[in-house]
Structures are given as structure tokens and as C-alpha cells.
Amino acid sequence: MRFIEAAPDSPVIRELTRRVSGDVCTLQWQWPAGTDSVYIGRRALDAEHAGARQEAGTAVFGPDGGFDESGLKLYTREEYKAAGGYRDRLDGIGRYAYTVYAALPGAGEPVLVRQPDGTNRVETPAGRAKIRYSVREKKPLLRPYKTVRIEISCEVPLAEDVLCYVKKSGAYPTGPQDGTVYPFAAPFPAGRTGLPEIEVGKNDYVRVFFTDGKKYGQLYELLPE
Template identity: 85%
Template sequence: MRFIEAGPDSPVIRELTRRVNGDVCTLQWQWPAGTDSVYIGRRALDAEHDLTSDAESVTFGPDGGFDASGLKLYTREEYKTAGGYRDRLNGIGRYVYMVYAAMPGSGDPVLIRQPDGSNIVETPAGRAKIRYAIREKKPLFRAFKTVKIEISCEVPLAEDVLCYVKKSGSHPTGPQDGTMYPFAAPFPAGRTGLPEIEVGKNDYVRVFFTDGKKYGRLYELLPE
């Protein structure tokens, strides 16, 4: 199997679209004339969260070329029967699908690389849910109160995903709205209760992503 760059007369994939229904992604495209097969790959853009699929991930070799070992052959007949190409999204994060037309009558597969990217489409998968609870105890006649944080997550989390923020006088609205404290250890899947912390009676604590743009694509953070 080898790749060649698309030329003016090469069979190329056009109008590639994706539709997601639940955890199933369906790809559809316009087939080039005379081509009865394509090769399809999937690559996780958030690679650490790719949890297996019917389509293997496609990676890049050390020289910047394609490692085509994970590409899957798909025929025009299979496409007609299924109404497209269907793949189960059983991970979290984002994925990119690549559909390569195969040169007809070429013996060993010769695949067309399209520099314009019209044979590539990105799709989101699911977001893992993270729930947090904050319990307060206010002892009488003391200037401080204790706060206990509990984190419940569907998948393991690295220690840099979440933080808690303390603010005096009102609830913090984000990681920069108060004093931010990182967590010292990763979280396993399931429920984790953290040691109690002591804060002032007028202090409030909330849990946030350390980087909302980065981690908001992967996780959904919900208060209990």
C-alpha cells in the first residue's frame, strides 16, 4: 500500500459529511467514477482518550508519512447496503476520519492523498461526566469553617484537570476569580472524598477546570 498526491484526473472523495446519532457516526460522500473501494481511518485528536473502535486509529510515521496499517477497506457495495460508513464512538474527545479513494486496477492498493483536505472530517464523541459536591461545617463560636470536597468521575482524571478556588464574600465564578489551588493527585474513576480544608467563615469554595477550553471538550463538570 502506498500514497500518491491527487492530480487533475485522480479519483478523489467529494462532499464528505458526518452525522452522529447517539454513539454512532455515519460518514457519507460522493464516490469518484470508476472507483469501487476506499480505505478509511480514524485518529483521536485527544489521543489519550481513544478507547477503541471498529475503525483502527491512523497514526503518522516518524518521517511525517502515514502509517497505513490501521486503514480499513470499505467497498461501494458495503456503502450502498449500509447507507454510508458507520462507526461506533465509544471514547471521549474529538476524532478525525480520513477516507482515501483507491486507484482502480492498480494491483497493490494505491491511495489518493488530497491536499485540500476534502476527504477528511472531524467529529466530537462524548464527554465524560464529572460531578463534585462541597459540604460545609460551621462550628459555633469559631472564625473558621471546614469544607469537604467530593469528586465523582466516569473516567480517571489527571491531577491537572481540576482545581478548587476560594473566594471571600461570594462564590467564585471561575479559576481566576479568587485563590486557585491545584489538586495534588490524580482521580480514579468513581467517587473520591478529599481531606477537609479549613477556610474563613466568609469564604466560599467551588471546583473548576484548570483550562476550560481544553478540558471542556472532554468532560462535563456538574455540581451535585
Template identity: 55%
Template sequence: MRFIESEEGLPLITQLSYKIDEDRCKLLWQWPEGIQAVYIYKRSTDREQQGEYEYDYPPSVSGLKLYTREEYKSAGGYYDRIDTIGLVAYTVYACMMDDGDKRLVHQSDAENTVEFSTGRAKIRYSISHKSGLLRKYKTVQISVLAEIEIPKEVLCYVKKQGNYPVSIEDGTVYPFLRDFPSGRSTLPVIEVGKNDYVRLFFTDGPKYGRLYELIPE
């Protein structure tokens, strides 16, 4: 099995579309003339931005699934169970047979790939501030409850003097040093000025807001 680049005259997958019904998705596409089988590659992209699936090319052979034209006709499409939260990408490769050698057509226009969200994973968090009457500083403790593992690059905390920050630009930004496992994580206490306030934000709202929902407890 090997991949070849698409060029004029080669069979291409077109009109690839999807439908979601509860925990299943259905893929439909236009079969090119003469092609009797395709290989389907599924990739979960819960950590990545839309459109970054191309770095997986060529995909691992073990991740490819053979699907014949007869199976497609019998089932009325290709069905798969949705078992992840986040973004999922499917790529359908036309399979050409040449003296027993399978050649899969890589389409640089990515028209043989669809990507969609299966829902946003919830990230709940709480922040407690404690201070003493005679102390210059107060302590802050952050607790995060995540449905799935969250990369440390997703979140940051912002410190502002005098009031709670309203955005990532509204104060001093601090990164996290470790990923957040699924479940509850209580971070070590940090010390801030008595008049400082801390809040959690996405490091990149447009990017990570598509994948996760940040909810104060």
C-alpha cells in the same frame, strides 16, 4: 501501503458528511472516478480540542479499515457503532493501486475528515466546608464522580475570600495533580482560611465544555 500528499490530478474524497441515529453513525461521501476502495481511520478525541486530529498523521496501519466501493453501494454508505463519549473523527483516504502497491491520498485541506460529538460526559462534584468555632482555618474536601477518566488539565478549583467564586477569574486558581479515574474520587482534605470559599471550574470553558458537563451534586 504508503501515503502520498494530495496534488492536482489526484483522486480526492469530497462531500464527506455524517448522520447519527441512536448508537450508530452513517458516513456518506463522493467517490472520485476510478477509485474502487478507501481506507477509513477512526479516532476518539475525548481529550482533545476540535481540529487536533491532524497530529495523528500518518495514522497507524492497524487503525485503518478497508472499505470497497461495492460495500458502500450495497449498504448505502458506511455504518459504524458509536461506543465512546466525546468527540469522534473519521478520515476517509482514497486508495490508489500502482503495480500492487497501495497509495493512500492524504488531503491537507482535511475535507476527507469529519468530526462530531457523541455527547458530553458528566462530571458531578461536591465540596464540603467544615470549620470550628475557635479555629483560624477550615477544611475543604472535594469529591468528583466522573463517567469516564478525566485528565487533570480539565479541572481546577478556585478559592475566594468572603464568598463563592463565580468564574475562574474570580479568585486564586489551583490545578489538580492527578487525573480523575471513572467513578468516585474523594480528594485529600485541604485547609483554607475561615472566610475562604472554594468551587470547581473548567480550566478552559469553551474547550472542555464541549466534551464534559460539570454538575454540582
């Protein structure tokens, strides 16, 4: 198997789209004339954050930026017609990227056409891992402070930069910009983690947030207990 760069007369994949229903992603595209087979690669984009594994049939990137050929799946035009596209189960967390390579007809060994413009590549979100948190307060009598204990329960391991807690005086904070932000010092393993108690003023309130809601909200669902 080898790759070639797309030339003006090369068969290329066009109008690649994806549709997600439940945990199944369906890819559809316009087949180039004379091409009866393609090779499809799938890459988990957020494995480093979501703790995802490269499952069987999931391709990884080779040194040239393309998919490692061992992870590419052959798919024929006949299979495509029978299924109404290419269907794949989204069994991970985060986002996946699919790349569809046209195979040159009659070339002997598989020769795949790489498209630098990226029109043969599409991304799709998969599932989101649930993160639950609790913030419990204790108010000692006749003292000007209270203690707060945070517990985090997560389905997958979390890097230390995913979450933070925010303290605000007079009301609960509404986001990381609404108070004083405190990062966590260590990553979280899967399961439940109780953090050491912290002392805050009697009029201070604490909540847990994503450090970057746009980025991590695609991977995780943050739920208060």
C-alpha cells in the same frame, strides 16, 4: 499498501460530511469517477485526556502522519450505496477524526491518495464522561475559619490539569476568573476520590471548575452533587 500525494488528475474525496444520531456517526462524500473503493481510518483525538483505548478498527497515526495501514478499513461503493453512507458506532469519549482515502483503481496492491488540503478528513464529538463533585463545609464554633472537603467522582481517569477549585469571599464563584484559583496536585483515578480538608475563612466559598471549559467541556460533563 502505499500512499501517494494527490495530483491534479488523482481521484480524491470531496464534500465529506458527517451526521451523528445517538451513538452512530454517518459519513457521506462525493465519490471520484472510476473509483469503487476507499479506505477509512478513525483516530481518537482525546485519548490522553479521556483515558480512551484504541479499539479494534481504530487507526493510529504512522510516522509520516498518516494512518497506520493495519487500522484502515476497506469500504466499497456498493456497501456505501446499501447503507446510505459509512456508519460507525461512537464507542469512546472525546473527539474522533475520520479520514477517507480514495484507492486507485486497477493498481494491484492498494494505492491510497493522500490529500494535503485535508478535505478528506472530518472530526466529530463522541460521548462525554461524567465528573461529579461535592464540596462539604464544617464550621467550628468560635473559630474564624471553616473546613472544606472536596470529593471528585469520575468515570475515567483525569489528568491533574483538567480541574481546579476556586475560592471567593462573600459569594460562590461563577468561574475560574471569579476568585482565587487553586490547581490540584495529582491526577484522579476513575472512581471516587476524597481530598484532604482545607481551611478557609468563614466568609469564603469554594466551587470546582474546569481549568479550560472550552477544551475540557467537549470531553467531560461536570456535575455538582
